[in-house]
Amino acid sequence: MKEKIQTILENLQIKSLNEMQKAVLSGIEKEQDLILLSATGSGKTLAFLLPVLFALQKEIKQTQAMIVVPSRELALQIEQVFKKMQTGFKVTCCYGGHKREIEENNLIESPAVIIGTPGRLGDHLRRGSIRTEAIRLLVLDEFDKSLELGFLTEMEFIVGSLKHLSKKILTSATEAVEMPDFLPLKHPQRLSFLTEEAEKNNSLDVKKVVADSENKLDILFRLLCKIGNRSAIIFCNHREAVERVSNQLYEKGIYNEFYHGAMEQRDRDSALNKFRNGTVNILVTTDIAARGLDIPNIRYIIHYQLPQTQDIYTHRNGRTARMDASGTVVLLLSSVEYLPPYVDQDMEEIALPEKAVLPERTKWVTLFFAAGKKDKVNKIDIVGFLLQKAALKKEDIGLIEVKDFHSFAAINRLKSSNALRLIKDQRIKNKKVKVEIAK
Structure with missing residues (x-):
C-alpha cells in the first residue's frame, strides 16, 4: 500500500500525506462508518479518495463507490483529482446542467466510481441508469451543505436506494451538524481536526x-x-x-x-x-x-x-x-x-490611499474553442494548434481546460489579435472549430 500511495502522491505532486489524511487511512480499516470534520482546504478530498481507491476491486466490473456532493463544481474537482491519481479505474460525473444523455452513455459501461449532485444522482437512480448491487461505499462530501441546500428528500432517496452498503464516509467543515434520521450510521468513528486547524491557522x-x-x-x-x-x-x-x-x-x-x-x-x-x-x-x-x-x-x-x-x-x-x-x-x-x-x-x-491607481491589466486573455472531449480534442491538440498555427511560443500559452463540448486556453494578451487572425480558417484534427475571445 505504501508504494501505491507514494505513486499517487507523485502523480498529484504532493510530498506527503498530512496528519488528517493519515488518520482517515488508519480509521477506515475499522468496521465502522466515519465522520470527518476538517477545515476547507485541508486536503479532505484526497483523505476520502484513498479509502475509496483501496476499497475498489478490479475483478468487479460494476459501480462500487458513490460520492455525493452539493455542487457540480465540487463534483468536477473530485473527478479531476481522481483522474490525476491514475488509478486505472473508470470514474464519471453526474450533475445538473450536464446533458443527461451523455451521462447515460457514460453509465452504460458501469464506472467503478460515480460522483454527483443529489438531484441528478436521484434522477439516474429512478431511471435505472445506475446499477447499485455492487455499491458498498458511500461518501457524502460536505454533507451538511447538501442538507442546507434543500437536498434532504434526494439524499434520503439515494441512501435508501443503496441496499448493500458496508461503509459510509461523511465529511464536513463545520461542527454543528445534526445527523438526519434517514442516515443510520454503524458505530461511527468521529475524526475532528477543526480545533487543531483553527489553532494552527x-x-x-x-x-x-x-x-x-x-x-x-x-x-x-x-x-x-x-x-x-x-x-x-x-x-x-x-x-x-x-x-x-x-x-x-x-x-x-x-x-x-x-x-x-x-x-x-x-x-x-x-x-x-x-x-x-x-x-x-x-x-x-x-x-x-x-x-x-x-x-x-x-x-x-x-x-x-x-x-x-x-x-x-x-x-x-x-x-x-x-x-x-x-x-x-x-x-x-x-x-x-x-x-x-x-x-x-x-x-x-485598513487605511486606504486618497488617490486610487488602477491595477495593470493581466498578461493573459482567454480563448474559447467550440470543441472538447466529446470531439476527441485534448490539451495536447490545443497546444500543438496554438504553437503551429497561431505562431505562439510555449511561454505565450497559459492554463488550458478541456470540457465536454468546449475548451479554454490562456494566451499572451499582446499576441492575441495576431493569433486570432492566423487561426481564423485553420482546422483542429481536420475540423473547422470556432475560436474566439471568451465572453
Missing part, C-alpha cells in the same frame, strides 16, 4: 474597512486599487448584488468576472477559467463559491456584504490561506453596519 489575517458614507462601492474600488494584481474573491449575498457590483467595478476600470448559480454552464465555466488562469484577478460571487472551488493562491477574501451566519463566514474565509499559504480577509462596513458577534471586534482597520 495563524496565516489568516482578518481586517476591516469602514466607509465614511453609504457608498461602499467606492471603498471597494479603492481597496482593489490598493491590493493591485493579487487575486481576490468578493462575496455578496444575492445574485443581483453580484452582477451589480461586477458591472459597476468594470465601469470603473476594474476587470473582473462574476459567478452565481443562475448562470448557464458555459458562462460559469468561462468565468471560473478566467479567474483560475489569471485573465482576471477579481471574482465577484455568491456563497456558491464558498465551498467546492479549489483555486490555489487566492490572496484576499472580501466580504462586500456581511455573511448571514457564522458558518457562511467560515466557509467564505476557507477559500484563502489554504494548505499553509497566507491570506487576508477583509470585511467592508458602511457607517450603519456593525461586526457580527462571531468576528473579532478589535481587528485592524
Whole structure:
C-alpha cells in the first residue's frame, strides 16, 4: 500500500500525506462508518479518495463507490483529482446542467466510481441508469451543505436506494451538524481536526474597512486599487448584488468576472477559467463559491456584504490561506453596519490611499474553442494548434481546460489579435472549430 500511495502522491505532486489524511487511512480499516470534520482546504478530498481507491476491486466490473456532493463544481474537482491519481479505474460525473444523455452513455459501461449532485444522482437512480448491487461505499462530501441546500428528500432517496452498503464516509467543515434520521450510521468513528486547524491557522489575517458614507462601492474600488494584481474573491449575498457590483467595478476600470448559480454552464465555466488562469484577478460571487472551488493562491477574501451566519463566514474565509499559504480577509462596513458577534471586534482597520491607481491589466486573455472531449480534442491538440498555427511560443500559452463540448486556453494578451487572425480558417484534427475571445 505504501508504494501505491507514494505513486499517487507523485502523480498529484504532493510530498506527503498530512496528519488528517493519515488518520482517515488508519480509521477506515475499522468496521465502522466515519465522520470527518476538517477545515476547507485541508486536503479532505484526497483523505476520502484513498479509502475509496483501496476499497475498489478490479475483478468487479460494476459501480462500487458513490460520492455525493452539493455542487457540480465540487463534483468536477473530485473527478479531476481522481483522474490525476491514475488509478486505472473508470470514474464519471453526474450533475445538473450536464446533458443527461451523455451521462447515460457514460453509465452504460458501469464506472467503478460515480460522483454527483443529489438531484441528478436521484434522477439516474429512478431511471435505472445506475446499477447499485455492487455499491458498498458511500461518501457524502460536505454533507451538511447538501442538507442546507434543500437536498434532504434526494439524499434520503439515494441512501435508501443503496441496499448493500458496508461503509459510509461523511465529511464536513463545520461542527454543528445534526445527523438526519434517514442516515443510520454503524458505530461511527468521529475524526475532528477543526480545533487543531483553527489553532494552527495563524496565516489568516482578518481586517476591516469602514466607509465614511453609504457608498461602499467606492471603498471597494479603492481597496482593489490598493491590493493591485493579487487575486481576490468578493462575496455578496444575492445574485443581483453580484452582477451589480461586477458591472459597476468594470465601469470603473476594474476587470473582473462574476459567478452565481443562475448562470448557464458555459458562462460559469468561462468565468471560473478566467479567474483560475489569471485573465482576471477579481471574482465577484455568491456563497456558491464558498465551498467546492479549489483555486490555489487566492490572496484576499472580501466580504462586500456581511455573511448571514457564522458558518457562511467560515466557509467564505476557507477559500484563502489554504494548505499553509497566507491570506487576508477583509470585511467592508458602511457607517450603519456593525461586526457580527462571531468576528473579532478589535481587528485592524485598513487605511486606504486618497488617490486610487488602477491595477495593470493581466498578461493573459482567454480563448474559447467550440470543441472538447466529446470531439476527441485534448490539451495536447490545443497546444500543438496554438504553437503551429497561431505562431505562439510555449511561454505565450497559459492554463488550458478541456470540457465536454468546449475548451479554454490562456494566451499572451499582446499576441492575441495576431493569433486570432492566423487561426481564423485553420482546422483542429481536420475540423473547422470556432475560436474566439471568451465572453
